[in-house]
Amino acid sequence: MSITESDKDVRITTPADVCGMGHRMKRKEDPRFIQGAGHYVDDIKLPGMLYLDIVRSPHAHAKILNIDASAALALPGVLAVITGQDLKAAGNLHMMPTLMSDTQMVLPIEKVVYYAQEVCAVVATSRYIAADAVELVKVDYEPLPAVVDPFQALKDEVIVREDKEKKSNHVWHWETGNKDATDEVFSRSSKVVKQKMHIPRIHVSSIETCGMVADWDKINEHMTIYMTSQAPHAHRTVVSLVSGIPEHKIRVISPDIGGGFGGKVPVYPGYVCTIVASLVTGKPVKWIEDRSENLQADSFARDYHIDAELAADANGKITGLRVKTLADDGAADAAANPSKFPAGLYSIGTGSYDMEAAHFEVDAAYTTKPPGGVAYRCSFRVTEAVHMIERMTDIMAHDLGQDPAEFRMKNFIKKEQFPYHSPTGWDYDSGDYHRALRLAMDLIGYEDLRKEQAEKRQRGELMGIGISSFTEIVGAGPSKDFDILGIKMFDSCEIRIHPTGSAIVRIGVQTQGQGHETTFAQIVAEELGLPASAITVEHGDTDTAPYGLGTYASRSTPTAGAAAAVAARKIRDKARKIAAYLLEANEEDLEWDVNKFMVKGSPTRAKTIQEIAFAAYTNFPQGMEAGMEAVNYYDPPNLTFPFGSYICVVDIDKGTGEVKVRRFVAVDDCGNIINPLIVEGQIHGGLTMGLAPALFEEIVYDENGQNLSGTFMDYLLPTSMETPKWELGKTVTPSPHHPIGAKGVGESPTVGAPPAIANAVVDALWHLGVRHLEIPITPPKIWKILRDNGIDED
Amino acid sequence: MGRTVKLTVNGQEVSREVEPRLLLVHFIREDLNLTGTHIGCDTTSCGACTINMDGKAVKSCTIFAVQADGRSIETIEGMAQNGLHPLQEGFWEKHGLQCGYCTPGMIMCANAFLKENPQPTEEEIRWAISGNLCRCTGYVKIVEAIQYAANKIQAQAAQPSETKEVVA
Numbered sequence: 001m002s003i004t005e006s007d008k009d010v011r012i013t014t015p016a017d018v019c020g021m022g023h024r025m026k027r028k029e030d031p032r033f034i035q036g037a038g039h040y041v042d043d044i045k046l047p048g049m050l051y052l053d054i055v056r057s058p059h060a061h062a063k064i065l066n067i068d069a070s071a072a073l074a075l076p077g078v079l080a081v082i083t084g085q086d087l088k089a090a091g092n093l094h095m096m097p098t099l100m101s102d103t104q105m106v107l108p109i110e111k112v113v114y115y116a117q118e119v120c121a122v123v124a125t126s127r128y129i130a131a132d133a134v135e136l137v138k139v140d141y142e143p144l145p146a147v148v149d150p151f152q153a154l155k156d157e158v159i160v161r162e163d164k165e166k167k168s169n170h171v172w173h174w175e176t177g178n179k180d181a182t183d184e185v186f187s188r189s190s191k192v193v194k195q196k197m198h199i200p201r202i203h204v205s206s207i208e209t210c211g212m213v214a215d216w217d218k219i220n221e222h223m224t225i226y227m228t229s230q231a232p233h234a235h236r237t238v239v240s241l242v243s244g245i246p247e248h249k250i251r252v253i254s255p256d257i258g259g260g261f262g263g264k265v266p267v268y269p270g271y272v273c274t275i276v277a278s279l280v281t282g283k284p285v286k287w288i289e290d291r292s293e294n295l296q297a298d299s300f301a302r303d304y305h306i307d308a309e310l311a312a313d314a315n316g317k318i319t320g321l322r323v324k325t326l327a328d329d330g331a332a333d334a335a336a337n338p339s340k341f342p343a344g345l346y347s348i349g350t351g352s353y354d355m356e357a358a359h360f361e362v363d364a365a366y367t368t369k370p371p372g373g374v375a376y377r378c379s380f381r382v383t384e385a386v387h388m389i390e391r392m393t394d395i396m397a398h399d400l401g402q403d404p405a406e407f408r409m410k411n412f413i414k415k416e417q418f419p420y421h422s423p424t425g426w427d428y429d430s431g432d433y434h435r436a437l438r439l440a441m442d443l444i445g446y447e448d449l450r451k452e453q454a455e456k457r458q459r460g461e462l463m464g465i466g467i468s469s470f471t472e473i474v475g476a477g478p479s480k481d482f483d484i485l486g487i488k489m490f491d492s493c494e495i496r497i498h499p500t501g502s503a504i505v506r507i508g509v510q511t512q513g514q515g516h517e518t519t520f521a522q523i524v525a526e527e528l529g530l531p532a533s534a535i536t537v538e539h540g541d542t543d544t545a546p547y548g549l550g551t552y553a554s555r556s557t558p559t560a561g562a563a564a565a566v567a568a569r570k571i572r573d574k575a576r577k578i579a580a581y582l583l584e585a586n587e588e589d590l591e592w593d594v595n596k597f598m599v600k601g602s603p604t605r606a607k608t609i610q611e612i613a614f615a616a617y618t619n620f621p622q623g624m625e626a627g628m629e630a631v632n633y634y635d636p637p638n639l640t641f642p643f644g645s646y647i648c649v650v651d652i653d654k655g656t657g658e659v660k661v662r663r664f665v666a667v668d669d670c671g672n673i674i675n676p677l678i679v680e681g682q683i684h685g686g687l688t689m690g691l692a693p694a695l696f697e698e699i700v701y702d703e704n705g706q707n708l709s710g711t712f713m714d715y716l717l718p719t720s721m722e723t724p725k726w727e728l729g730k731t732v733t734p735s736p737h738h739p740i741g742a743k744g745v746g747e748s749p750t751v752g753a754p755p756a757i758a759n760a761v762v763d764a765l766w767h768l769g770v771r772h773l774e775i776p777i778t779p780p781k782i783w784k785i786l787r788d789n790g791i792d793e794d
Numbered sequence: 795m796g797r798t799v800k801l802t803v804n805g806q807e808v809s810r811e812v813e814p815r816l817l818l819v820h821f822i823r824e825d826l827n828l829t830g831t832h833i834g835c836d837t838t839s840c841g842a843c844t845i846n847m848d849g850k851a852v853k854s855c856t857i858f859a860v861q862a863d864g865r866s867i868e869t870i871e872g873m874a875q876n877g878l879h880p881l882q883e884g885f886w887e888k889h890g891l892q893c894g895y896c897t898p899g900m901i902m903c904a905n906a907f908l909k910e911n912p913q914p915t916e917e918e919i920r921w922a923i924s925g926n927l928c929r930c931t932g933y934v935k936i937v938e939a940i941q942y943a944a945n946k947i948q949a950q951a952a953q954p955s956e957t958k959e960v961v962a
Contacts, residue, residue: 026886026887026889027886027889029894030885030886030891030894031886032894033891033894033897034870034878034882034885034886034891034894034897034901035830035870035871035873035874035878035882036828036829036830036831036869036870036871036873036898037830038830038894038895038897039829040829040832040895042823042829042832042833043823043829045824045827127820128813128815128816204929205929206893206895206929207832207834207835207840207842207893207895207896207927207928207929208832208834208893208895209834256893256894257893258832258834258893258894258895258896259892259893259895259929259930261929290836291834291835291836291837291839291840292836512893513891513892513893513894513930514892515892677889678889680889680935681889681892681930681931681935682892684931684932684933684934684935685892685929685930685931685932686932687932688931688932688933689929711835711837711839712835712837712839712840712927713837713839717840717927717929719924719925719927719933720919720920720921720923720924720926720933720936720937721920721921721924723932723933723934725916725934726932726934
C-alpha cells in the first residue's frame with residue numbers, strides 16, 4: 001500500500017451505504033464536470049444579452065486629460081460608453097469601499113494610479129464589437145512619475161492617493177506582541193540571526209477568470225447577478241449598500257466556479273460597471289475578463305518586505321522573535337482580511353515553536369500598482385508568516401551547526417502544552433508536532449538522505465534537504481474578533497429532511513472545487529445516518545441558501561461544517577421525540593445507533609431515521625410542529641490550528657542552475673477527516689500552489705510600473721512536468737472545540753511548501769556561503785551563484 | 795462578410811455562416827452552445843479549450859472557425875456514448891478534478907494522446923498533458939486517471955464485448 005492510501009488513523013463510524021465521515025466517497029458533483037455540463041458564468045446566455053469590455057490605462061500613473069468616445073459610439077452595435085463622470089453623476093458610484101474600509105476607484109475622473117486600471121467601459125451587442133469599440137476610445141493622458149517600490153513610496157515624493165486627506169503614501173501601522181519583553185529577551189540571548197526577505201507579488205490565476213452577468217428586470221425592479229463569487233451573500237449586501245437597490249430585490253448566484261483561491265473574494269470595478277450597464281440599458285450584460293486583464297488588474301497576493309530577527313540561548317533554544325514588515329498595498333488597501341486585522345493573521349509567525357516573547361510591527365504603503373492583498377490559497381497572510389519563521393529557523397540551525405530536524409524537535413511546542421497560548425495571543429487548539437516531523441522523516445528516510453548528501457557533496461554534486469514544520473491558523477472566525485465590513489464571520493447550514501427520507505442541505509459557504517456537495521452530505525450522513533447519496537447539497541444562491549460569509553481562508557469546514565453538524569443534531573433531537581412517541585417509550589430510554597433510535601436493552605424495538613422522517617409528516621405527537629428541518633448559524637469559539645511537517649529533496653543542475661524537486665513528503669494533520677480522497681486532492685493542489693511561488697511565479701513590474709507578467713507565457717504556472725509526484729502521510733489530532741473535530745485543510749500545503757523548498761535549495765548551497773535566496777528561486781539566481789563560486793557543469 | 799463553414803461536430807454535420815475572424819472556441823461555445831469547452835488564457839497556454847480535430851488535440855482558442863471547414867471535431871460533449879468514456883470514468887474514480895474548469899480540455903488532450911500511445915508510462919502522460927494547466931489538482935491524480943483509462947481501454951480491447959464499441 002502506498003503512503004497516500006493509508007487511512008489507518010481515519011475514524012469511520014458508518015457503513016459504506018451510509019458513507020458518513022472518513023469514507024473515500026467519489027464526488028457527487030463530478031458527473032456534470034466530466035461530461036462538459038458544468039455551469040460557469042461564461043456559459044450563461046440570456047435573451048438580448050449585451051457584452052461589456054473595458055478600456056484600460058497604458059500608464060501606471062497619469063492624469064486623464066480627455067476621453068473621446070465618439071468613434072466608439074459611432075460603431076454599429078455599440079450602445080454605451082460608461083466613464084467615471086457618468087458614475088459620479090449616478091450617485092458617486094465612481095468610488096467604492098474596499099473590504100478594508102479604504103476606498104478605490106471604480107472608474108477614474110482625475111487620474112489613473114496603476115497600469116491596466118479600468119478607464120471606461122464599453123457596452124455592445126457582441127463580444128467582438130465591444131472589443132473593437134475599446135480600440136476606438138481615445139484617451140489623452142499626461143504621464144506622472146510612477147512609484148513602484150514601497151520604501152521609495154514612503155518618502156512621499158510622489159503621492160499616489162491625492163484624493164485622501166492625508167497626503168502620504170503611508171497607509172497604516174500595526175503592532176502585536178510585547179515589545180519590551182521581546183527587547184529584553186533579545187538583550188540576554190547569546191545568539192541572534194537576522195534576515196531580510198521579500199515575499200513577492202503573485203497572482204492566484206484560477207483557470208477561470210472573473211466575470212459577471214447582471215440582469216436588471218426593470219418591471220419588477222429586481223437585479224439578478226451571476227458572478228464568480230466566493231462570498232455571494234456578502235457581495236449581495238455590498239451591492240445593496242452601494243447601489244441603493246433593496247437587498248431583497250437582489251439575487252446573487254455564484255454558479256460553478258473555476259477556481260477561487262481568494263481571487264474571487266474582492267469586488268472589482270468590472271463587476272460594478274456590469275451592474276451599472278444593466279441598469280442603464282435595461283438588458284442583461286455579460287463581462288468576462290481575459291487572462292491579461294486578470295493578471296494585470298485583479299487583486300494580487302503577498303508583497304511583504306520582511307526584516308526578521310530570531311534569538312536563541314547558548315543551547316540553541318529559541319527565546320524570541322522580532323519582525324518588522326512593510327506591506328506593499330498598491331493603490332488601495334483592498335486586502336481581504338478581517339476588519340480588525342490589517343495584516344491578517346500574520347502574528348501566527350511564532351509558528352510551531354515555544355518561545356518567551358515576540359513582537360511584530362507592520363506598516364503599509366501605497367504604490368502605483370494594482371490594489372489587493374488577497375490570500376492566494378492562504379488564511380490571511382499566514383504564508384508570509386510561515387515562510388519567515390521557517391526560513392529563520394533554518395538559518396539559526398545552520399548557523400549553530402545543528403541539524404534542522406533536531407533543532408526543530410528541540411524547539412517545538414510539546415504535545416502536553418496544548419491548548420497553547422502563543423506570545424502573540426493565539427490559543428492553539430491541539431497539536432503533536434514531534435509526531436508529524438518524525439513521521440515525515442521516516443517516510444522520506446531522512447537519516448539516509450543526509451548520508452547521501454554528504455557523499456554527493458564530496459563529489460561536488462549539489463543536493464539539498466529542506467524541512468518546514470508549519471502551524472496554520474484557519475476557520476475565521478469567532479464573532480468577538482472577526483468580521484468583514486462589520487458582518488461577523490459566522491457561517492450557516494439549513495437542513496430539510498423530506499418525508500421519504502432524503503434531504504436537502506443548504507450552506508452559507510460556496511465551493512470553487514473543494515467538493516462541498518460531497519463533504520457536507522457526508523457530515524450530515526454521519527450525524528443522521530441518511531445515506532450521503534440521498535442528500536443534495538445546495539449553495540451559492542442567495543435566494544435559497546442561509547446567510548454566510550463564503551469560502552476562503554480554509555473556513556468552510558471549521559464554520560459551515562460545524563453548522564451542518566449542529567443543525568443535524570437539532571434534527572436528531574426532534575427525531576428522538578418522534579421515535580419515543582412511535583415506540584411508546586421514554587426519550588431517555590432511547591439510544592442512537594448510526595441511523596436509528598432504539599430502546600436500550602431491546603434493540604429490536606427501533607425506528608430508523610427514514611421511518612422517523614416519514615412520521616414527522618404523517619404521524620407525529622399532538623402539539624408538535626410538523627416537518628423535519630433545522631438551521632444553525634455557527635459562531636466558532638476559537639480558530640483551528642492545522643499543522644504539518646514537510647520534507648523536500650532537491651538536486652541542482654550545475655549547468656543551468658535549475659532546481660529539480662526529487663522528492664517531497666508532506667505529513668498533514670487537519671484533525672478528523674471527512675473524506676480522505678478529497679483531502680488528498682486538496683493537499684496535492686495546495687502543494688503545487690506552494691511549489692509555484694517557490695520556484696516560478698512572480699508578478700514583475702518595470703520602473704515605470706508596467707506589468708511584465710501579463711500572460712501565461714510570462715507568468716509561469718507549474719505544469720505536469722515541473723510538479724513532482726507528491727508523497728503524503730497524515731496524523732490525526734482532532735480539534736477539541738469543533739463539533740466534528742475537523743480543522744480545515746485546503747491551505748496548509750500552500751503555506752507549508754514554499755519554505756520547505758527554499759530551505760532545501762539553501763541547504764544545497766550553504767557550504768558556498770549562501771544563507772538565503774529570495775523566492776521564486778529561478779535558474780538565473782542559482783546560475784550566478786555557481787559561476788561566482790567557479791562552479792560549472794564540469 | 796460571412797463565410798459558410800461545414801464540419802462534423804461529435805458525429806453530426808453542421809453548417810453555419812460565420813465571420814472570418816470568429817475563433818473556433820467561440821463558434822463551439824456560442825454558435826453551437828457546446829459550453830463544455832472552456833477559455834482560460836486566450837494565448838494557447840492553458841489548454842482549457844482543447845478539442846480533437848481530425849483526431850488530434852487542438853487548442854481551439856487560437857484557430858478560426860473557418861479553419862475547421864471540412865474537418866471533423868470532437869468535444870467533451872461527444873465523449874460519453876453508451877455510458878461514460880473510460881477517461882471520464884478515470885477522472886471520477888481517481889479524483890482527477892476539483893473545480894472542473896480544466897477537465898474537459900484535459901480529457902480531450904488525453905483522448906487524442908491515448909490513441910497514439912495506448913500504453914503510456916507516467917512520464918509520457920506527464921509530457922502529453924504538459925500543455926494543459928490545472929490549478930487545483932497538482933496533476934498527480936490526473937495522471938492516475940489517464941493511467942486508469944489506458945488500462946481500461948486495453949482490457950476492453952483484449953476481450954471483445956458489447957462495451958468495446960464505446961471506445962472504438
